[in-house]
Amino acid sequence: SGKTASTKTSGKATTSKTTKKKGSTKKGSEGNSINSLKMQRDEIKKNIAKQEKALRANKAQVEKKLKDLIAINGEMDRRRQSIDSINHDIHLLDGDIGILNAQLNTLNAQLEARKAQYVKSMRYMAKRRGIQSQMMFIFSGNDFSQIYRRMRFMREYAAYQRTQGKAVQEQQQRVNEKNEQLKAARGVKSNLLWKGKKEHAALDGKKEEQQKVVTSLQKQQKTI
Numbered sequence: 066s067g068k069t070a071s072t073k074t075s076g077k078a079t080t081s082k083t084t085k086k087k088g089s090t091k092k093g094s095e096g097n098s099i100n101s102l103k104m105q106r107d108e109i110k111k112n113i114a115k116q117e118k119a120l121r122a123n124k125a126q127v128e129k130k131l132k133d134l135i136a137i138n139g140e141m142d143r144r145r146q147s148i149d150s151i152n153h154d155i156h157l158l159d160g161d162i163g164i165l166n167a168q169l170n171t172l173n174a175q176l177e178a179r180k181a182q183y184v185k186s187m188r189y190m191a192k193r194r195g196i197q198s199q200m201m202f203i204f205s206g207n208d209f210s211q212i213y214r215r216m217r218f219m220r221e222y223a224a225y226q227r228t229q230g231k232a233v234q235e236q237q238q239r240v241n242e243k244n245e246q247l248k249a250a251r252g253v254k255s256n257l258l259w260k261g262k263k264e265h266a267a268l269d270g271k272k273e274e275q276q277k278v279v280t281s282l283q284k285q286q287k288t289i
Contacts, residue, residue, distance in 0.1 A: 123288060130285070131282070137274055166247065186225065
């Protein structure tokens with residue numbers, strides 16, 4: 066009976082040990098699971114914080130790009146206004162050049178007429194060359210009255226020749242001045258055309274820059 070009691074006591078102890086072992090194993094497993102969950106939660110929090118930081122940075126970049134886009138659009142508007150102003154000036158200048166051309170044609174026609182008249186008067190006087198011929202023409206008159214008229218005619222005709230010569234010179238000067246005005250106007254127009262081409266090129270560059278910004282914004286929008 067002593068052996069039996071001893072065996073029972075031993076069995077209870079073994080059972081108690083086994084139960085304690087199982088309980089400790091269970092508690093250990095639960096602890097590991099909790100730690101694992103905590104680690105996962107911490108990792109998730111880190112990822113969320115990282116993504117939120119990236120999102121804030123992305124939004125800040127988008128805002129900057131939008132400001133750049135607004136600035137580019139403003140610059141493009143100024144370029145367009147400048148081009149419109151240049152085109153308007155060129156249009157007005159074309160009108161001025163047309164008027165100058167018409168005036169120049171008129172002056173040239175008048176100059177040619179004056180030259181022809183002057184040549185005609187010179188040919189007339191060439192027929193009566195020299196002082197002797199003039200004197201013979203004057204004093205070959207039938208009476209004093211005719212002689213006086215011929216003297217007056219020769220004096221007035223000489224004055225007329227001088228006037229014609231001076232008129233030709235003045236007309237030639239006006240033609241030269243008008244030519245210079247026309248040349249200056251064409252120079253201004255050429256400069257405006259060059260400036261207009263430069264503005265167009267700058268505007269095209271701004272358009273390309275704008276398109277790049279728009280494409281970048283579209284990509285960032287998808288990312289967000």
